[in-house]
Amino acid sequence: MPGRDPVKTALVGIIRNEADDLLPWMGWHARLGVDTFVLFDDGSTDGTMDLLQAAAALHDVRIYRLPWSDGPVDGRQQHAYQTALHLLQGQCDWVGFLDSDEYLDLHRHSNLQAFLGDFSEEVGGVAISWCLQGSNQLVLRPVQPAFHAFTRHSRPEEPINRHVKSFVRPDCWDGGWINPHIFPLKKGHYVTPGQQQVNWERPGIQQALPDWGTARVRHYQVRSLEQFTERARRRANLQLRLPDFLAGDRNELEDRRPCAALGPVQAWMREVIFQGAAEALLPLPVAEPEAWQPPAPQLPFSLTRIVAWNGHGVGVQQDGLVQLLADTPVETKPETPGSAAAQALPQLYGLRMEFAPEHVFLLACTPQGLLNDFTFLEDRRLNGVLPYRVRPGNQQNSVALQQLQPQHFLSAPPGEALVADRLQVQLWENFTLDATPRFKEGNAWQSLPFIRFLQEGLRLPPTLAGLGALMRKDRHLALRLLPVFHARLSPEEQSALQEMLGPFRPYFFTDSPEAVKQPFR
Known part of the structure; x- marks a missing residue:
């Protein structure tokens, strides 16, 4: 009225x-x-x-x-x-x-x-x-x-x-x-x-x-x-x-x-989780400026596009769930209306870090190269960068992606959202890591804002104090990339970080502090 x-x-x-x-x-x-x-x-x-x-x-x-x-x-x-x-x-x-x-x-x-x-x-x-x-x-x-x-x-x-x-x-x-x-x-x-x-x-x-x-x-x-x-x-x-x-x-x-x-x-929920996690990590020590190291001559990581078992990319839908893109395989790229619509969606990528060669950190990027929220069914984490183990697939040049805990495989069933609940690798659990990610406006992936922030973060010592300095610099990006920085810590500091997060921990990590035995590096 x-x-x-x-x-x-x-x-x-x-x-x-x-x-x-x-x-x-x-x-x-x-x-x-x-x-x-x-x-x-x-x-x-x-x-x-x-x-x-x-x-x-x-x-x-x-x-x-x-x-x-x-x-x-x-x-x-x-x-x-x-x-x-x-x-x-x-x-x-x-x-x-x-x-x-x-x-x-x-x-x-x-x-x-x-x-x-x-x-x-x-x-x-x-x-x-x-x-x-x-x-x-x-x-x-x-x-x-x-x-x-x-x-x-x-x-x-x-x-x-x-x-x-x-x-x-x-x-x-x-x-x-x-x-x-x-x-x-x-x-x-x-x-x-x-x-x-x-x-x-x-x-x-x-x-x-x-x-x-x-x-x-x-x-x-x-x-x-x-x-x-x-x-x-x-x-x-x-x-x-x-x-x-x-x-x-x-x-x-x-x-x-x-x-x-x-x-x-x-x-x-994600807004509340980031707010609470930022408050929980306020007591982190902060590394002194002299702790920063010179930039590495070459990036110690790479960005790959995640391609599903049928050769199609994987995109984030409006509801935040991830599905196979309804386009043609990435090798052909014809100019079709369906392909254009699919390419407008944020797509799934993976960070491969030299200090964690057996893992890939899954994330979603818009065509402009901005990080995008997403979620997998049967994976509670909501921070937007999810580490998975890279296991052998059962197709040529393919890999399988496995949660850290529970050790279930990610699956891409046709017409349904990706789900991380498979106990073994069959057809839909096969992925390939495409080494040539493409973004609009000719942006090279090395120049994307979150990549530059990650590069800055790797100049800091792999300690809680280094993480504290990153939180001061950009707490939102630091929380997004928290699993990457967590992977560089000693087992003792990994456990301490997870305990600091308290009830926010399950939204960032699938493994409990007690399960942390060895750092990735």
Whole structure:
């Protein structure tokens, strides 16, 4: 409606030891338009607070610590939710309440502002139905975020889906408490996302089947068997058993629409990760100016273009995933429309370092030679320069590319995103390293900005102090190229660097500090 003030929204949650899942959850809801996160930490010890503080440096994230208690979580949840509603009165138009295993879907609106802006002033609360997600028959924790890994869910008629979670107007709340699902209102009433009156079977559970047409809350109650086991260990008071997993593991239907959000969510995560990593590495010592060495007469590294098993290049799509380019093989290069479109995409390249001859550092470059974000399925790292081992392929002049840990091979299946989950080398796991990368405007790869920065970095001693000097010079490029500089360190300093990164480490490295035995050089 023209002239209407924008709707201000907040999302409230309680978290405890959610370092593995927190950033995707926040990124998902930031993408939907959440203006303010109000998060209550319930005694985390796994680096969750470091992640929150990094996010708070870039976004409106308000962090509170709940008073320590070993009692039931219900009391702490009531305290947190009521505190948030008091704080947000007069600041936000709508406040939502979700756990970190709950993701909001909007099916008819592009964002929360449009969705919540459709409700009249007579509506004080919106009751959004659960959609119980299954495990996709996964035993181990997946690498990808929950919204991408667990695509299967229950049928609407599953009784648990009549549970709801709420968005409420804080000025309509009467100050009381019912349960974490709904709140008592002093004015207005609850409706469904489709604007229908809610009839309650009991508070928080509606009589009717869920209304998923406009919005729903995907509830990842069990996730993988490994994650369910972790939850059972963490919440011993619930006495969860295998029948509880089987009862909640509903996989009857599949919906892959949430997978399309991977790129935007990871872009949000990447900003937070770089912010947090930069803060974590502030204590690094800094090498003195006299530590710089003269430039090497020849570059001790080379840049190669990654070519797939069928002779095609490999490009980064709009969602950040990497796929075979739909062009002709690199040897022929005819002038065709398909080839031109493919060549406009960022493509995959590899740095070959003299001090790490058995490895290639994969990166993506635009046609102008600028570094570009990308991700492989089943590879959690998001910094944009990923070391892989170079192994023999099973085709002539080909190689296979293997993760450091777990030791899975990168695969380029036709029509699908590259995935790093193959246990052995077959056809799609073969690549060649093209020694003649090409960039627009006649740019030689040796003159690209990140190459010049890398050359400068190699003039410094291979120590943490040398890395500290690079962070002072350009922290963004230093973090991009961190795996390269990490490879030059001694085993002791490699371990120290990874420990400094804390909860940000898995987004840069696949091997743990304990796994570091020998430096590459």
